[in-house]
Amino acid sequence: MKKTSALTIITVSLIGMLNAIYLTYLFLQDKWGEAEKSFCDINSSLSCSSVITSKYAQFLGVPVCTIALFVYPVLIVLAWMTLKAKKTRNLFYGISLLSAMGLMLNIVYIYNEMVYIKALCVLCILCTVFILTDLVMSMIGYSKSNE
Numbered sequence: 001m002k003k004t005s006a007l008t009i010i011t012v013s014l015i016g017m018l019n020a021i022y023l024t025y026l027f028l029q030d031k032w033g034e035a036e037k038s039f040c041d042i043n044s045s046l047s048c049s050s051v052i053t054s055k056y057a058q059f060l061g062v063p064v065c066t067i068a069l070f071v072y073p074v075l076i077v078l079a080w081m082t083l084k085a086k087k088t089r090n091l092f093y094g095i096s097l098l099s100a101m102g103l104m105l106n107i108v109y110i111y112n113e114m115v116y117i118k119a120l121c122v123l124c125i126l127c128t129v130f131i132l133t134d135l136v137m138s139m140i141g142y143s144k145s146n147e
Contacts, residue, residue: 002088005141009079009095009134016130017072019123023065027052040122051121056112064109068127071102075134082141092142099135106131 026038030053040048051057057064078095082088106128113120 001144002082002092002141005092005137005144006079006082008137009141010076012130012133012137013072013075013079016068016127016134017076019127019130020065020068020072023048023052023121023123023127024063024069027057027063027065042122045119046122047119048121048123050119051113051117051124054112054117056116057109059105059109064105065124065127067105068102071098071131074098082145086146088145089142092138092145095138096135096142099131099138102131103128103135 026036026049029036030049038048040046041050044050052063052065059067075095075098078091078098082091082095085091106124109124110120110128113124
């Protein structure tokens with residue numbers, strides 16, 4: 001089960017990283033004045049571009065999607081290390097902490113989307129699902145691991 005947890009974390013985090021790259025690309029396109037309509041701009045209520053370019057989509061001046069570009073690689077490395085290490089409990093604990101912090105940030109982000117931006121980003125919600133999956137799998141890995 002530890003191996004399954006680690007492989008799931010790696011896979012989900014890789015997909016999450018691709019998602020974060022695309023969202024960061026949208027953000028940068030807007031900043032450079034070359035904004036393109038995203039495939040996830042369905043209407044005014046479901047618009048990744050509207051959310052990404054909002055001032056509420058940033059944490060300490062950095063777009064939340066860009067923060068994910070730093071978090072997911074760390075999760076991938078930690079999960080990969082659990083595949084190689086004999087003692088994995090602390091590694092899964094670290095993944096749990098990082099995932100929990102990411103989940104809290106995503107929850108605040110989605111709250112901002114609903115309350116202030118008045119639009120939802122489908123890909124941002126997907127990112128929340130990814131980080132929640134990482135958290136659950138790290139907790140399962142932790143419960144099944146040795147010291």
